[in-house]
Amino acid sequence: MIRLDNIGKQHGQQILFIEASAALHKGEKVGLVGPNGAGKTTLFRMMTGQEYPDEGQVSIDRGVTIGYFSQDVGEMDGRSAVSEVMDGAGPVSTVAAEMKHLEAAMGDPDQADNMEKLVERYGVVQGRFEELGGYALEGRAREILAGLGFSEEMMDGDVGKLSGGWKMRVALARILLMRPDAMFLDEPSNHLDLESLIWLEGFLKGYEGALLMTSHDREFMNRIVTKVVEIDGGSLTTYSGNYDFYEGQRAQNEAQQQAQYERQQAMLAKEIKFIERFKARASHAAQVQSRVKKLEKIEKVEPPKRRSTVLFEFQPPPRSGDDVVNLKNVSKGYGKRTIYDGLDFLVRRAERWCVMGVNGAGKSTLLKLVTGTTQPDEGTVALGGSVKMGYFAQHAMDLLDGEKTVFEQLSDAFPRAGQGSLRALAGCFGFSGDEVEKKCRVLSGGEKARLVMAQMLYDPPNFLVLDEPTNHLDMGTKEMLITALSRYEGTMLFVSHDRHFLGALSNRVLELTPDGIHKYGGGYTEYVARTGQEAPGLRS
Incomplete structure (x- = not known):
């Protein structure tokens, strides 16, 4: 249906594609992956005719209709x-x-x-x-x-x-209603809650056209795509299978390439040592010359390109009391709408509660009650002894000083920390080299989220309250965060629509439903097994 033949593309000094080729066939469901800035959106734009390759060509079969969903939804006003x-x-x-x-x-x-x-x-x-x-x-x-x-x-x-998030859903709905022959979806899982995400998953599984999509949601990608195209270093590499298969295959290829590279380096070192040793001896001149020529003809094996992911190591948080937060007979409403009526909820040390519930069930309200950013209409919210709380919410990103650089933001937050320590922290959260000199006002949503998270976790609290911490984060940063939080020794209360994050980190589930509030001992994975549903009110 759609073919990319030896395409080349450059933006300013940045070379995005060099003689890259790939194809999208009828009925295929393909995931497009690659580091930020690798050229995923540019590829979509070339395939929809909004941009053209500098070299090579994009071929689309006659009569093929294309629907393209991007993060830039444009103006919407005055209509339903x-x-x-x-x-x-x-x-x-x-x-x-x-x-x-x-x-x-x-x-x-x-x-x-x-x-x-x-x-x-x-x-x-x-x-x-x-x-x-x-x-x-x-x-x-x-x-x-x-x-x-x-x-x-x-x-x-x-x-x-x-x-903006709901307008994104309207723009996505337009493409889904079109049911074109080929659908290009650039981050469709952004701005969706878990229920909508699961619905979209089902819709896309039943869609008979060709699909090419990017997503930072690993589980979503795994369940839909049967092929992965990776952009890396200007080339396009195709893998058969879902995202997990791609990741395993990529690691295997890297290990093989590394082994080949090391073998060749050992052989080259041996040859060079021989040449250096005997180059001055007339008796060995022919052998030396022969080996020099042999080295000139050898095709060099390159070491595998390393994706730079630095693991963040927590300092151990101070120990809190056994009761971390206790809500007794809490009621909360907005206008005529009652969110909670007589809620009792106790969080104990080392518990990791994930909060589940449909839109409007009161997930964020619960987190605000716990953190004291909103007050109950009735009842009490009491923090336990020695509790040091850290709260991550979307509005926290608005509190960054736009005129400060990333490094200044961190050094102002931790004036006693050394430069090396803060640069290492910034590197763990994806700000390496000159990126620490970026002004906060030019940061993307994902970069702001990473910076706020870095500030919060450098001097770790013993009680983390997280409201959608993985929004805007790419897969690499999510994995780093999951690895770091799985080693965290404190207590957690969080809301997330990322099933991989939920399954990896929760050991308790609080489910908010119209029928009442249900508590489950065991994490998200056990919740799914016991209820037969991945989100309140949905069957898996």
């Missing part, structure tokens, strides 16, 4: 979410918009004199809407939006009033 989604389906959305306009006009007393014309026009427009399959399309649009977490009220409300 349903209309915006249907807009991706072409002319039917224009007809739907006119129908809505006519319906409003027919209900307007000031338009009574035009009623006959309005009704006549409405009949014509409605007929056209039916012809184009509009009613079925609107039903499908609503089904997709519901799957992505929209209520009926949100579907019919002004899309311009939604947050």
